[in-house]
Amino acid sequence: MSSSTHGATPYYFVPGPSRHPAMAALGLFFVILGAGQWINGADWGKYSLAAGMVGWLFVLYQWFRDAVAESQGGQYGHKIDISYRWSMTWFIFSEVMFFGAFFTALWWARAHSVPELGSLNNAILWPDFKAVWPSMAAGATASPAGIVEPFTTMGPFWLPTINTALLLTSGVTLTIAHHALVAGNRSKTIAFMWITVLLGVTFLGVQGYEYYHAYSAYNLKLSSGIFGSTFYMLTGFHGFHVLVGMLMLLFITLRLQKGHFTPERHFGFEGAAWYWHFVDVVWLGLYILVYWL
Incomplete structure (x- = not known):
């Protein structure tokens, strides 16, 4: 996750490639899509909204978990x-x-x-x-x-x-x-x-x-x-x-x-x-x- 020596606090932490931004955006896409369709009468919209919200929250959980681990690991x-x-x-x-x-x-x-x-x-x-x-x-x-x-x-x-x-x-x-x-x-x-x-x-x-x-x-x-x-x-x-x-x-x-x-x-x-x-x-x-x- 960083180019610094293991165990040492880096001058500036540079994270490695992460899937979290793309996955969070995907979850929000289904939230907006579902909400828009639901209020316009499409019954499947509520399922899209629910699935997107669950996926988005799960990504946030993983993202914050990684950030906490990096902080506790002395990377920040x-x-x-x-x-x-x-x-x-x-x-x-x-x-x-x-x-x-x-x-x-x-x-x-x-x-x-x-x-x-x-x-x-x-x-x-x-x-x-x-x-x-x-x-x-x-x-x-x-x-x-x-x-x-x-x-x-x-x-x-x-x-x-x-x-x-x-x-x-x-x-x-x-x-x-x-x-x-x-x-x-x-x-x-x-x-x-x-x-x-x-x-x-x-x-x-x-x-x-x-x-x-x-x-x-x-x-x-x-x-x-x-x-x-x-x-x-x-x-x-x-x-x-x-x-x-x-x-x-x-x-x-x-x-x-x-x-x-x-x-x-x-x-x-x-x-x-x-x-x-x-x-x-x-x-x-x-x-x-x-x-x-």
């Missing part, structure tokens, strides 16, 4: 550490842009689209339309034709506030685990990592119940005008990122139990922690802009 030196840090930085930056697009959509709807529909220019076409945000009934949303069923908006109490407390607490427990790892206290690190993972799982459970309550009691759906679409897109994608971050922390915890990472070398831990703190910050923005304002 200072240059690779820098590469991973830059890679994670740019990945999180791309996620910032991703959520920035949805936050911008929310702002544009509230500050421009809805007011424009209620302006004098549209008064003749939609005389009964009220340009208010948020709305609770058809005719008061960006649906002047009255095609949106009446619904109730989601406020901050109590489920979103509980989830805010859960995520903020998880940020604290993760920081405690990080300091414990740097101090060489592995047992304390593992304990607080499991607490962090449990808090993440609890957040997802509470959000699932919130969605059920919103759909059944408030009639708030993805089709509930611009409010419903922005609400579910923002909170739903954030929930997906919480799931990904929780899985990252779970696997890092399992690696800690196997004796991986040292106080001096633990970027795998740090990268997952960066991502989790990013998820926390995004939720704070969501909590204020979606539930309070």
